Amino acid sequence: xxxxxxxxxxxxxxxxxxxxxxxxxxxxxxxxxxxxxxxxxxxxxxxxxxxxxxxxxxxxxxxxxxxxxxxxxxxxxxxxxxxxxxxxxxxxxxxxxxxxxxxxxxxxxxxxxxxxxxxxxxxxxxxxxxxxxxxxxxxxxxxxxxxxxxxxxxxxxxxxxxxxxxxxxxxxxxxxxxxxxxxxxxxxxxxxxxxxxxxxxxxxxxxxxxxxxxxxxxxxxxxxxxxxxxxxxxxxxxxxxxxxxxxxxxxxxxxxxxxxxxxxxxxxxxxxxxxxxxxxxxxxxxxxxxxxxxxxxxxxxxxxxxxxxxxxxxxxxxxxxxxxxxxxxxxxxxxxxxxxxxxxxxxxxxxxxxxxxxxxxxxxxxxxxxxxxxxxxxxxxxxxxxxxxxxxxxxxxxxxxxxxxxxxxxxxxxxxxxxxxxxxxxxxxxxxxxxxxxxxxxxxxxxxxxxxxxxxxxxxxxxxxxxxxxxxxxxxxxxxxxxxxxxxxxxxxxxxxxxxxxxxxxxxxxxxxxxxxxxxxxxxxxxxxxxxxxxxxxxxxxxxxxxxxxxxxxxxxxxxxxxxxxxxxxxxxxxxxxxxxxxxxxxxxxxxxxxxxxxxxxxxxxxxxxxxxxxxxxxxxxxxxxxxxxxxxxxxxxxxxxxxxxxxxxxxxxxxxxxxxxxxxxxxx
Amino acid sequence: xxxxxxxxxxxxxxxxxxxxxxxxxxxxxxxxxxxxxxxxxxxxxxxxxxxxxxxxxxxxxxxxxxxxxxxxxxx
Numbered sequence: 001x002x003x004x005x006x007x008x009x010x011x012x013x014x015x016x017x018x019x020x021x022x023x024x025x026x027x028x029x030x031x032x033x034x035x036x037x038x039x040x041x042x043x044x045x046x047x048x049x050x051x052x053x054x055x056x057x058x059x060x061x062x063x064x065x066x067x068x069x070x071x072x073x074x075x076x077x078x079x080x081x082x083x084x085x086x087x088x089x090x091x092x093x094x095x096x097x098x099x100x101x102x103x104x105x106x107x108x109x110x111x112x113x114x115x116x117x118x119x120x121x122x123x124x125x126x127x128x129x130x131x132x133x134x135x136x137x138x139x140x141x142x143x144x145x146x147x148x149x150x151x152x153x154x155x156x157x158x159x160x161x162x163x164x165x166x167x168x169x170x171x172x173x174x175x176x177x178x179x180x181x182x183x184x185x186x187x188x189x190x191x192x193x194x195x196x197x198x199x200x201x202x203x204x205x206x207x208x209x210x211x212x213x214x215x216x217x218x219x220x221x222x223x224x225x226x227x228x229x230x231x232x233x234x235x236x237x238x239x240x241x242x243x244x245x246x247x248x249x250x251x252x253x254x255x256x257x258x259x260x261x262x263x264x265x266x267x268x269x270x271x272x273x274x275x276x277x278x279x280x281x282x283x284x285x286x287x288x289x290x291x292x293x294x295x296x297x298x299x300x301x302x303x304x305x306x307x308x309x310x311x312x313x314x315x316x317x318x319x320x321x322x323x324x325x326x327x328x329x330x331x332x333x334x335x336x337x338x339x340x341x342x343x344x345x346x347x348x349x350x351x352x353x354x355x356x357x358x359x360x361x362x363x364x365x366x367x368x369x370x371x372x373x374x375x376x377x378x379x380x381x382x383x384x385x386x387x388x389x390x391x392x393x394x395x396x397x398x399x400x401x402x403x404x405x406x407x408x409x410x411x412x413x414x415x416x417x418x419x420x421x422x423x424x425x426x427x428x429x430x431x432x433x434x435x436x437x438x439x440x441x442x443x444x445x446x447x448x449x450x451x452x453x454x455x456x457x458x459x460x461x462x463x464x465x466x467x468x469x470x471x472x473x474x475x476x477x478x479x480x481x482x483x484x485x486x487x488x489x490x491x492x493x494x495x496x497x498x499x500x501x502x503x504x505x506x507x508x509x510x511x512x513x514x515x516x517x518x519x520x521x522x523x524x525x526x527x528x529x530x531x532x533x534x535x536x537x538x539x540x541x542x543x544x545x546x547x548x549x550x551x552x553x554x555x556x557x558x559x560x561x562x563x564x565x566x567x568x569x570x571x572x573x574x575x576x577x578x579x580x581x582x583x584x585x586x587x588x589x590x591x592x593x594x595x596x597x598x599x600x601x602x603x604x605x606x607x608x609x610x611x612x613x614x615x616x617x618x619x620x621x622x623x624x625x626x627x628x629x630x631x632x633x634x635x636x637x638x639x640x641x642x643x644x645x646x647x648x649x650x651x652x653x654x655x656x657x658x659x660x661x662x663x664x665x666x667x668x669x
Numbered sequence: 670x671x672x673x674x675x676x677x678x679x680x681x682x683x684x685x686x687x688x689x690x691x692x693x694x695x696x697x698x699x700x701x702x703x704x705x706x707x708x709x710x711x712x713x714x715x716x717x718x719x720x721x722x723x724x725x726x727x728x729x730x731x732x733x734x735x736x737x738x739x740x741x742x743x744x
Contacts, residue, residue, distance in 0.1 A: 360678030370728065379726065387722040388677050392738075394729055413731055489719055492681075496719075499684045500712045506691030507705035514698050 007044055014041040015050060024056065024091075039091025046098040053099035057092050064088060065096040125231055126193045127158040132233040133189055136312045137182070148182070149173070161190060185313050192232060233312065240310035243317055249308035254280070254319060255327055258300045269296060273304060273319070281318035282306070288321055295462070301327040336439055340466060343441070348448050349469045355453040357473055357485070361421035363390045364485055365452065367410040370395035374428040374457070374478040381479055386486035392420060398427035403437035408446040415451050423450065424481045425467065426457030438465035447471055457481030624655040641668055677718055684711045 007015070017027045024042070028035045045051045053062065068083040080093050131145075131154060138145040153173035162168040165183055174183075230238075243249055256273035263269050267286030272279045282304060284296070296302070306321040325337065343349065364382065368374045370393060382389060394413055397406035407425065414420050425447065427435070437443060438458045447454050447470040456471035457478040468474040475481035525532055570577060616622060620630060630653040631638040638644055644663050652659040687708040690696055696704065726741040 358678075360676070360681065362676050362678070379724070383724045387724045388718060390725040390727065392727050392729055409731065413729060413736065416736070417729075489722075492715075492719060495681070496684070496712055496715045499681075499688050499708070502688045503684075503691065503705060503708040503712065506688060506694075507701060510691060510694055510696070510698065510701040510705075513694060 007048060007050075011041045011044045014038055015045055018042075018045075018051065035089075036091050039089070039094055042091070043094045043098040046095055053095055057095060061088055061092055062096060065093055066100070069096070069100065123158055125196070126161070126190065127154060129189050129193060129231065129233045130154045130157060130186070132237065133185060133313050137185075140311075149178070157186060157190070161194075162187070163190075189313070196231075232315070236310065236312045236315050239317075240312060243308055243310050246308075251305065251307060251322075252319075253303055253305050255303045256280075256301075258296060258298055258302060261296060261298045271296070273302075281316060282321055283318050284321045284324070288323070292324060296324070303327045336466070339439070339441055339444075340469065343444055343466065343470070348444060353448065355472045357453050357455065358421045360487060361389055361485060363392060363419045363421050365414040365417075365420040365423040366391060366393045367396050367407060367414065367423060367425045368393075368427050368478070369398050372398070372428050374426055377428075377479045378424060378457075378482040381482035382486050385483065385488045386492070387489070389486060390419075392417070398437060399430065399434050400437070404440035404443050407437060407443050411446045411450050411454070420452050422485055423452050423454045424457055424475075424478070424485055425454050425471065426475070426478045426481055427459070428478060429460045429463070432463075435459050435463055435465055438467040440466075443467055444470045455481045455485055620653075621655070624653065627655075629654050641666060677715065680711050680715050680718070684708060684715070687711070 014027055014031065017030055022030065024035060024038050027033075028038045031038070042051065042056055046053055064084060065080075065088060068080055077090055077093055081088070081090060084093070130149075134145050134148045134154065137148045141148070150173060153171065156171045156173070157168070160167070160171060162171060165179070165187065168174060168183055168187060169179055254273060256275050256279075259272050259274050259279070261269070261271040267289060269284040269289050271282050271284070273282050274280075284292075289296075303325045304319060304321045305323040305325075306319045308317055309320050310317045347353070366375060366378055368378070375393065379391065382391065392414070394410035396410040397403045411423070411425070414423050427438075435458055438456070444466040447456070447467055453472040455473045455475050456465070456467045457475040457480065458465045458467055459477075461476035473484060475484050521527070566572065620628075624630070631644075632651045632653060633644055633648060636643075638650065644650060644666070646663050646666055648663045650661055650663060652661055687704050691701060691704055691708070728739050728741060730737050730739075
């Protein structure tokens with residue numbers, strides 16, 4: 001198991017899987033890493049003698065590699081690889097190299113290089129140291145360690161080992177601010193580590209230098225040395241654990257005198273608490289210092305409460321202070337603290353009970369001695385600042401045995417009145433004993449009960465009494481109380497002046513804005529061109545009028561035109577045309593009739609003539625002329641022989657007369 | 670309410686109210702002017718009060734269960 005201590009977790013994981021019987025290829029696959037990486041793990045395992053070379057490389061390959069290695073010295077793996085055939089990988093060469101280191105060392109010791117030799121474990125030590133230191137800083141500053149420095153920065157520092165500020169500055173991630181805050185610490189740590197280096201080297205440790213692809217340099221430390229040496233960090237850490245787990249050293253009270261007081265700009269205060277025999281470093285962090293009711297001074301006798309802590313970077317122990325009480329009052333002070341804690345627990349000091357002070361009080365009550373300097377100061381200041389108020393003084397004993405009762409009485413008296421707006425309770429400076437009445441429980445409780453807000457103003461600025469804690473407001477001195485209780489008349493003048501200006505500006509603005517509104521209204525068209533509207537109406541009416549006229553005109557015109565059209569018709573235009581035309585027609589007809597008739601008569605006459613002539617040709621006379629005769633019997637033409645009988649009288653018609661004859665014979669044909 | 674009886678603080682408060690009202694500009698003109706005038710009056714009054722103010726001092730003591738008030742002159 002001891003061997004496993006010196007290997008990293010990732011190598012250990014590889015080793016575990018290897019032990020489970022997996023091959024290199026399987027391991028690489030299982031872990032999602034490259035085979036070369038697994039080989040480098042094996043290299044470490046071989047160096048640490050956790051596995052045998054023969055277990056992972058077959059003897060043929062091993063012999064081949066060894067044969068090459070025996071031949072000559074090599075400065076890098078590549079040269080070796082070039083002498084071998086393809087089947088042999090870098091990983092295998094590295095493993096063989098790892099296994100033969102002890103032997104190789106024999107060859108190479110004479111040729112020790114001039115280069116500084118850096119031990120792997122030593123690098124680790126530096127890194128661990130830096131980490132320890134970072135942790136302590138982070139703890140003190142209450143921030144996570146990586147906010148102090150990131151791991152990568154520590155690794156860079158570890159690898160580069162800067163010797164001075166300039167070299168340190170060049171490291172990535174340092175920055176000016178970190179350089180200032182931590183530069184010296186880091187260089188100190190590195191310096192210490194270098195010293196240890198030299199120590200180790202003087203032990204004449206034999207080491208081998210090997211080169212590999214990544215140029216990692218490593219060496220082994222003999223087992224014997226490892227088990228015996230603590231690092232400074234380790235031992236300091238151990239001491240820290242011992243001291244800080246001791247119950248007596250936590251939440252302890254220590255009495256002593258302040259010396260070597262250093263107030264750091266950061267607000268932290270460092271000093272030594274000492275007595276005749278010894279001294280102890282004390283650290284007062286800003287947060288605690290700010291809550292301190294008094295200023296820490298050199299030579300001051302104090303009682304501190306806190307915890308002993310070891311600050312690793314410097315290897316020193318100190319008290320981290322949580323509370324400081326001035327020492328010297330002894331039992332009285334203790335009583336004060338006890339009473340204070342009691343009242344605090346009851347909530348008498350809590351802010352929720354603090355009554356607000358009136359801004360412009362009309363009546364101010366003052367509880368103090370009527371003869372002391374305090375009343376004088378208060379009255380002077382109020383008179384100067386704000387003479388508008390009425391002051392009511394309750395002369396009170398503020399020192400001595402009866403003072404507390406007297407103060408209580410006065411607070412009650414003031415509270416019986418209804419006109420008092422605020423009370424100043426105080427007295428001028430004096431010894432702690434003089435001021436003691438303001439630490440009495442009855443006073444504190446009466447202040448708490450008071451309906452009227454109370455300003456406490458006891459002694460000097462450095463004096464703190466219970467009255468101060470209970471009061472609604474703590475003024476460091478009576479004068480300060482007087483300044484707090486009333487406003488300043490000069491400020492009031494300013495205030496009123498300011499109101500005056502604002503008042504005028506505001507009314508001016510109001511008037512101006514009304515003016516501008518009015519102007520805007522007057523600019524509206526109705527005021528600007530009041531007749532526009534009327535005009536526009538007028539226009540409309542005019543328009544209607546025009547349209548009306550136009551319309552009626554159109555109607556008339558259209559009727560006119562209709563009429564004209566009608567009148568234009570021929571019947572109206574030339575009414576006799578028709579008669580004339582009928583006349584004409586009639587004439588025409590008459591003419592036609594005439595001509596036709598004439599024509600007809602002529603033709604008929606001609607026809608008649610023709611017929612007459614024809615007729616005349618045909619007439620019996622004409623025939624008679626030509627010798628023919630007509631026999632007639634009883635005026636009837638005898639056409640046949642049979643039409644007459646013998647002896648009948650007959651008439652013979654000749655051309656120029658008639659012959660009467662008698663039929664004497666009938667002859668028939 | 671007589672102006673003299675109003676406390677200085679109330680005067681200031683009122684003054685503040687007047688100025689703020691005016692500055693808001695929501696008031697009708699007549700009221701604005703009225704407020705402005707009372708603002709001016711208040712300012713004058715405040716000035717007068719500050720200029721003429723004189724610290725009044727009294728003492729009270731309880732003697733035999735009785736409260737005795739005594740006015741002091743200028744100190």
